[in-house]
Amino acid sequence: MSDEAIMTGKHFMNGDEACAEGALAAGCRFFAGYPITPQSEIAERMSKRMPEVGGRFIQMEDELSSIAAVLGGSWGGSRAMTATSGPGFSLMMENIGLGMMTETPCVIANIQRGSPSTGLPTAVGQGDMMQAQWGSHGDYGVIAYAPTSPQEMFDFTVKAFNKAEQYMMPVFVMADEKIGHMRERVEIDESKVEIYPRRKPEVDPDEFKPYEPDDDLVPRMASAGEGYRVHVTGLTHNQQGYPQLDVETQQEKVGRLVDKVDKNKDDIVELDTIGIEDAEVLIVSYGMAFRTAMGAYKQAREKGIKAGIVRLVTVWPFPEDEIKEFSKQVKGIVVPEINLGQMVREVERASAGNTEVKLVPHPGGGLHEPEQILESLEALL
């Protein structure tokens, strides 16, 4: 491999490896993780590459400690990440909440597999989509990307790091076994990798309030050892960072955790649209299911059906304004996903009865046939 942090060039690599490379390119220098299929290639790649670029890799004793170490690593001043799959994601939930509450930038890649429980360890699933938004107790905004190729594993991991720093929060890369293990061409170009720097305090320590937000509702972060002597707690805290257990502080703090994502949606939400100008029926999809949906879309167009696709780059925050607009324009929306109905609920909610919304479910362990999606489209016409 290369001791360059950013491996400029064309490579043939799987999605997990591309995710690791994206992290390194984005400046990640601390990785803590615990092996789990189908994520292990990320940890393996990190164990090889981290020392080459002067970072630290540590294999922890479980996922509880992996995410805790990542939060500590981030406060230590490093861009930090962990990667896991469903069972580990479940174990991480409490400290994901700590990361949200303490506004700690970091990235968590979840290479989803068939679930629940041990489920289908070596096979594809998209069953953790709602968990990404609602998994830890309490209210907080979430940013999550859904890559559909190894190239996007690289690109979206870079994006995830940047959004983590920009909004000071854990950000998710919600991939799956197929994308993680699929090998494709990945093009890396250092000149195209942009880095959002850490939001450092601009005032002296005695004036600094660790949780006083800027106009964009996001505070600034003083890392350990910089002389700011910050106190960081998962208890509800005031702008100074000190515990203050009352309704006003709870409203201000937790309200802002929700608002900093919600009110910055224009900056965060990304989606791609294909063929929607004249679309009468729509597919809304993300991640691996989108690749199958593309097949269905092409078949539909060949048959003369005016189909369109909305592909979610960011699944969270959910682009409800956009989906609402589309829902007014079409006769129906089909949502194929590799679970028994998760993001479809958001599509239904956003459509607000404007149009019929139909789930094309898959329990996990395999992919839809494009024909299943096509049939659903036809049924709506």
Place this chain on the structure above:
Amino acid sequence: MTTELKQKEEVKPELTSAEHPATKYLREERLPHIWCSGCGLGSAVTSLTNAYEKLEIPIDDIGVVSGIGCTGRAAGYFETDSYHTTHGRAIPFATGLKLSNPEMNVTVFSGDGDLFAIGGNHFIHAARRNVDMTVICVNNYNFGMTGGQFGPTTPQGATATTSPYGNYEDPFNLPDLAASAGAIYVARWTSVHARRIQQAMEEALSKRGFSFVEILSPCPTGYGRKNDLGEGIDELKSYQDRTVIKHGSDPGDAEIERDPEAEIVVGKFVEDDRPTYCDVADDYLQGQ
């Protein structure tokens, strides 16, 4: 938990002097603290600030990490970079902090339940890896914050709110556990041994590697009154009578019984040297 805290805040003690001797390491504006009168936590914090002071560790090099519990609230009183994490996860958080920022002098300050019930696995692994940090456990034999339930260090036979018939579990002997997991420094003292504690903390902080100091500490509210130890002051007196100093003794013989008159072995059990996690990692990576 909120209601419990409120209750405690109502009985918060008055400060007896305006200036704390080691104020420089404390967040004065956060004092007085929330702990009950007679609780051993205040003096444990003082020992640590004194140890920092004595060693002249620059404040900005210190990171204090706590989990959750009465003891876990300690982090919030240190005028250092301080992290009050989740229940049980202080050690892995501290591991990340240290690895990411090796210049920091990292102290974990937490309770028996936090470090050895929910967080027990992390303790043994951090000791095994010899991550360079000092772990201070304030052992009050119970879960103080949640109302005095038994925990992994509650002596057999003791009464707690979840052991109304007496605790029928065998407790951990913490020095023995720490020593066998690989800690390079292991000491136990009680709240009555203020100078010894401070000295042990100085030694532990000065050592490179995973060092461990256990402080047996009164929790009259959650444990003492129910278990014939009386108020905080009575428990301190009993420690004066019960403890025997046996430096270098086998930590396996340092078990604690419920009997308020039974002997308790204290002292320094282990003082060793072993390359730290980062030292070994860097050695291996250098060779590549």
